[in-house]
Amino acid sequence: MSTNANSCPQCGYSLRHHAPPALPCDNSRIEQLLATNEYPNQKEELAFRTFVANAPCAISHFDDRIASLKAELLKVEAEKANFTSVFPKYQKPLNPVRRIPPEILQLIFKYGTGYDKPAKEYFESISHSLDVHFPLLVYGRVCHYWRNLIALGMPKLWTRIKLQLDRPMPTQRVPHASSLLSIYLRRSQKHPLTICLDIPRFKSMDFGTGFLVREFFKESARWKSLFVSGGDELDNIIAMSELSYDSLESVHIRRIDAHSVSLHHHCLPKLTTWTSILDGPSAGNGCLPLAFLEITDYTISGVWNCNVVKFVQHLRCLRTLSIQSVVLDVSSLSKVPDFKLTVLKELHIRQDLDNDCNNAAIAALLDSISCPALTTLSLFASEKLVKPLQQFEERSNFKLERFVGSEHAGIFVKAFRNRDALETMQVEGSYTTPATQDVLANLYISSQSTVFTSTNTKTPFPFTFPSPSLDKPIVKFPNLRRLQSNMCDLESVDAFMDRAYSNLCARENVENVVPLELVITTSDEKAQKMLQSPNMKKFADLKVTMKIIGV
Structure with missing residues (x-):
């Protein structure tokens, strides 16, 4: 089949050589002939015979064209499908996220994991670090680049670890939890660790949690800050003689008898901060081992007012004292020692505004101490403390530089x-x-x-x-x-x-x-x-x- 410039390059069709025979244009005449037995005239007969003679060849050619066009359509569809599948592959490398500088990604990881928050607030916002859905572990599964960046380039993100051990751990989960813990310890490299432990309060730890804790305590020499809540089971582990706490700077204990944390048996050369948030006055006899004479930041809660003075009088280096929910010891009202905290710079008091007994405890405490070097006072208490505050100020003769108050601040x-x-x-x-x-x-x-x-x-x-x-x-x-x-x-x-x-x-x-x-x-x-x-x-x-x- 010859082609020319006007032929289709795909099938060779040309209007000049392959045009189908022309159809009779007078449809009304055809309808008349079909409706009667009238015979067409000579001209009409010649047209009909010519058309009928050429029609089979034209129909065959139409079939060939249709087959050719179908094949071409399949080819075009295949090319489209291939193009469609390749398009996103070429689009992905152009995603703007790939061009984020590593220092920006590091900021995203930092804020995304909550590492920008203070350690106390951070631990309150999470339940457990050993969870595959934890953001720190999720980021590392996005791609190799992210994994290398967060696992090798940001060791400090792996230095905060919370173990929620007040729930039973099935034996079959111990290897998985131990593996996740080893990831934290390995990726944190040699940086100091900030630890949070929720220990069972009224029952012993099961085998799984006990095994995990003992593995964890092998890194105690790297601990910088320790947040603990729970019960006496902790004492059996933390008091082991082979443990070292050379890097420990701060201890924060909540809902536990602080005396049961036998840290005073160890050498703690860097310890400067101690926090005891206790259940009530019954737990207030030994909230601070007296060997910790270098404490500069001390927070205490749930003790009698007389015990506050009893504890702080041993802390000659104390610069920041935070007091919460102090309970009145009536027997101490007749004894008003004037103990001077010579280097105390900050005093923070937070007490129930509507509890007259508790406010009387704060008044009795203020009557028992003087702080000549005080520069910061934070006072969340009742307006009934105005007179004790004036007497405390007059006795101490301090010169405040910063004051923080609540609804009675103006008073x-x-x-x-x-x-x-x-x-x-x-x-x-x-x-x-x-x-x-x-x-x-x-x-x-x-x-x-x-x-x-x-x-x-x-x-x-x-x-x-x-x-x-x-x-x-x-x-x-x-x-x-x-x-x-x-x-x-x-x-x-x-x-x-x-x-x-x-x-x-x-x-x-x-x-x-x-x-x-x-x-x-x-x-x-x-x-x-x-x-x-x-x-x-x-x-x-x-x-x-x-x-x-x-x-």
């Missing part, structure tokens, strides 16, 4: 006498809006200005009525540089901004005032309204920098 701020050194105030808790406004109202006073605090619960803000007098206001905290508040309870943005500006107006008439930064954290919606408030421009004239953070 305590008003009670301070040594105010010149205070640079930072922070208000936290549930009712921070009235507390913050209370603090603002007590930053300045004028001889002819009166500050009233509304007792109306719907309007819990103090109102300042400026005096027409030209007398300069008295600056109560001349070096205050930062006031920070997390105002989760803020209802009316306009009311707060107006009253905050009213309280700070006194700065206009004060010479050499220290610039103040007011940091407010609230919801995104309230933050936007604050930023749009007309008072924002006015604060700048008062040398007040407003920093609004939406969450």
Whole structure:
């Protein structure tokens, strides 16, 4: 079959050589002939005979063309299928994630695994490290590049290990758990470890957990921080003479008799932090081995007020003391020793606001000590502690640089006498809006200005009525540089901004005032309204920098 320039390159079809015979164009005449026995005329007969004679060849040619086109279609479909399968293979190497620099990937791994959080918060957010679904292990299964990066290039990510051993472990799971534990220990290389152990409290460990713990304790020489909760079974393991704790710097014990942790039998050259969160006063006789004289950071909870003094009097290097849920020992009220913590810098007290007995315990504790070097005070307690606080301040003659308070922060701020050194105030808790406004109202006073605090619960803000007098206001905290508040309870943005500006107006008439930064954290919606408030421009004239953070 010859072809020319007008032929199909695939099947050779040409309109010139392969055109089918023309169909008669007068369909009405054909219908008439088919409906009758009339014979076609000579011209019609010639056309019909020519068409009928050529039709079989044309039909055959149509069949050939159809077969050829079907074959071509199958070929095109096969090429399309091949192209479709190859397309994603070429697309994957161009994925932007492949171009993420290793240092950015390391940040993703760090934040994705929660390693950016403090160790205590990190361990509270996870249940167990030995879980194949744990992010740290999941990232390593994405690809070889990620695995090498996270397994070999980020050893510190593998230094936090939590073992939840208060659940029975079937024997068949021991090899799997042991394998995962060895991955952590191997990939952490030689870096110090931060450990969290949940030990059975009222029962002995089964074979599986006991085996796992003993394997784990072989690395005790690398332990930097130890978080423990559980029962006495831990003492049988941690007291083994062959164990070493040369790198241990901090111990945090929760819901356990601290005396049962026999660390005082070992040499602990680096231990500086001890935390005991106890169930109650019955566990308060030996919460700290007295051999730990180099402790600088001590947290204690659930003990009698007299025992706090009993423990801390042995800690001559103590710089930070945190007290929680202290219980009143009535017999100690008649004994008021004045023990001086000469190097204590930070004192943190958190007590139930509604428990008069517990607040009396804090009052008795404050009456028993003096802290002349104190620079930071965090006080979450009832306003009934105002008088004991004043006496404590007068006896200690400390000069605070930072104060953190809760809903009664304004009352305590008003009670301070040594105010010149205070640079930072922070208000936290549930009712921070009235507390913050209370603090603002007590930053300045004028001889002819009166500050009233509304007792109306719907309007819990103090109102300042400026005096027409030209007398300069008295600056109560001349070096205050930062006031920070997390105002989760803020209802009316306009009311707060107006009253905050009213309280700070006194700065206009004060010479050499220290610039103040007011940091407010609230919801995104309230933050936007604050930023749009007309008072924002006015604060700048008062040398007040407003920093609004939406969450």
